[in-house]
Amino acid sequence: MQLGNLNGGQELLCINTEKVYDWILNEANFDLSLSDLDLPLNPITGDQLECDDIDINSVSCTVSPAEVDPIVIVDRVDQQFVVDGAEVTLQLVNIRKNFEVTVFVDLIPELGGATVEVGTADFTRCEQAILCAPEGTDINVTFTDLDCFVCTATCDAGTTTDVDEIDVTVSVRLCQSIQSTYDVTLEITADFCQPRDILPIPPCPTPTIPPQCPIVFPNNENGNNG
Numbered sequence: 001m002q003l004g005n006l007n008g009g010q011e012l013l014c015i016n017t018e019k020v021y022d023w024i025l026n027e028a029n030f031d032l033s034l035s036d037l038d039l040p041l042n043p044i045t046g047d048q049l050e051c052d053d054i055d056i057n058s059v060s061c062t063v064s065p066a067e068v069d070p071i072v073i074v075d076r077v078d079q080q081f082v083v084d085g086a087e088v089t090l091q092l093v094n095i096r097k098n099f100e101v102t103v104f105v106d107l108i109p110e111l112g113g114a115t116v117e118v119g120t121a122d123f124t125r126c127e128q129a130i131l132c133a134p135e136g137t138d139i140n141v142t143f144t145d146l147d148c149f150v151c152t153a154t155c156d157a158g159t160t161t162d163v164d165e166i167d168v169t170v171s172v173r174l175c176q177s178i179q180s181t182y183d184v185t186l187e188i189t190a191d192f193c194q195p196r197d198i199l200p201i202p203p204c205p206t207p208t209i210p211p212q213c214p215i216v217f218p219n220n221e222n223g224n225n226g
Contacts, residue, residue, distance in 0.1 A: 026175075
């Protein structure tokens with residue numbers, strides 16, 4: 001049986017929450033060049049890998065926000081805009097985003113074909129967004145999708161150093177949600193939440209007798225000897 005409203009019904013409540021001042025969704029694409037990445041050691045033998053040891057067509061990548069300061073709001077500047085015939089003051093927000101991209105490569109089948117990490121590089125991209133984000137509001141950037149692929153890859157057989165190196169160009173694509181928010185205390189009239197019904201615990205199973213084989217045992221014939 002579903003419970004009714006708790007005693008008291010609706011009450012005037014004060015709650016702490018976030019007011020969303022503005023919210024946009026957008027996407028961005030950009031290319032990144034990574035040069036002179038040293039090939040790593042063979043994870044099995046410990047020998048230094050060379051260009052002939054890798055499948056250059058297998059180079060891949062991953063991208064993720066930096067662990068430190070992934071999003072930095074550089075500044076925001078008031079600007080006047082005309083929206084639907086009315087003049088409004090909005091903010092031009094300058095955002096700096098820091099990422100880490102990691103490059104991988106597959107060994108040739110003769111060396112086991114394992115995927116090994118070549119290296120990780122840090123990079124930064126900046127952008128501007130027009131928001132209703134007056135001073136005092138927080139600006140939150142959330143990546144709803146973030147991925148990359150290797151566009152080109154070449155291997156340099158150690159002409160200038162003793163270690164072979166690869167050069168790659170990476171294309172990064174991101175989809176993001178950008179919100180300006182502010183902590184507020186709201187007064188609302190609402191019902192208190194109520195618990196759901198308790199689900200019954202299944203009873204213990206009754207004992208069952210395994211299927212019998214009366215045709216085989218016991219022998220139903222009369223035991224006549226003569």
